[in-house]
Amino acid sequence: MTLNGIRNDSPKPSPNRCRTCAVVGNSGNLKRSHYGPLIDFHDIVIRINEGPTIGYERDVGNKTTHRVMFPVSATNLDNSTHFVMFPFKIRDLEWLIKTFSPSENATSGLKANKDLVMILSPAFMNYVHLKWLGRKGQYPSTGFLTLIFSIYMCDEVSVFGFGADSKGMWNHYFGEVLNLHPWTKTGNHPGSVEAAKIDELFKRKKINVYRGW
Template sequence: MNRAPTRGFEEDVGARTTHHLMYPESAVNLDNDTNLVLIPYKTQDLQWLISAFTTGTIKHKLRFEANCEAVYKKANQRLHCLRKLSSFHIDRKMLTMFYRCFIESVISFCLVSWFSNLPLKNKNSLNQIVRWASRLIGEPHLNLETLYTRQLQRLVGYIKDGSHPLHGEFQPLPPGRRFKMPAGNTKSTYQPVMSRIKANREKVQIFSPTFMKYTKDNWMDKHGRYPSTGFFSLLFALHICDEVSVFGYGADKHGNWHHYFEDNVGNGFRKTGVHGGEHEYNMMVRLNATNKIRMFS
């Protein structure tokens, strides 16, 4: 995670999948086989992810043209496969299934985040993919405007469902037609970040904000402003791995961390009081005591 190296610290266990968790301030270049997992602490982190693979400059107008072009290219490539299947006279239901799984899922992913700010030219290019697919299949399919509206309507369900993790995140402003903007600073970062990053863009993943909220609400017991990257990484591993071993985890009561790759024992670590370091460490000790994880110093 973050700027921690893996080369020289790993042990060959046969087939493996490597996930590297980071946020913009801790970004490093990765090899082609490693999954980049972005932890979006703020809205600007998502803007950075797009810019780091495209222009290298964060555009605060949030028009998302570069993202649209990338989505269009990917969908157009998969449209070629749909043409081939159609030429083989595949059943219409199978063609529809392929379209929804491999094309519609691509052009509608996180649609509510970027579609409304697209210029008309970009919207038309994406809808052209839908029209071409509809002709190949032989029946009409939902355009992007309809898919976008459907995703927005899910907000109503979140607001009414008190048990939903995102229920408390939507607070209406008087007279109830708009929602309150979440508090946060997206104008600057606490240190310079890489404008571009080398990594496999096909292996980019985004840490779910819902899972981040779950971690804070259910594991932190109101300690710290938000969990550390290390603790997020630990819970991420617990949810996807059969066995979890951790190395170099440890913090004092101020949240000052020691890392396995740094020779900084006893010389005043960087203060990270925004995290509940002592509480996180105690939680890891409890997990170790119950054999949920194995801790190594």
């Protein structure tokens, strides 16, 4: 059953599931948050795309157990970090196969443990788009996909670094401001719908949300 797109039959706690999970986005609202120790305290820490930790440890921590990436955002991983991929086109899978083929690995430009690669079925993206977002926007954002994935993987989920900063600017805690217009939503993703779902999950005490300000 669902309530406004939120399932009531979510997986129940189990000794075989992770206890606590931190989903760490890349929003500028992490700047000066001092969330680093809190993030690292979680059993599983999932980071998204190229979000760096070196030089930002005080605000974002330095622990990474899983990193969700696409070919265009792939970054080197240490030997203990899971590479999580939500493929949605044939080229994504072709890139993955080429990257981890023995004959190609030396020149692929990506270092990662091939035994810790997790590939989610494209049906999962379709499920999130249909059931959680009512097909709003062209497709879900990587951050929202990661959040829903974490709900099915962990007993307690905490969300960091999602949304705009305190001034309504959409930027990263690293690099430059994405745009200078308050409340501008991101690309083809249904930003306002995703934000409303996150707020609803928080109000229903399904997740913890740390906004940094």
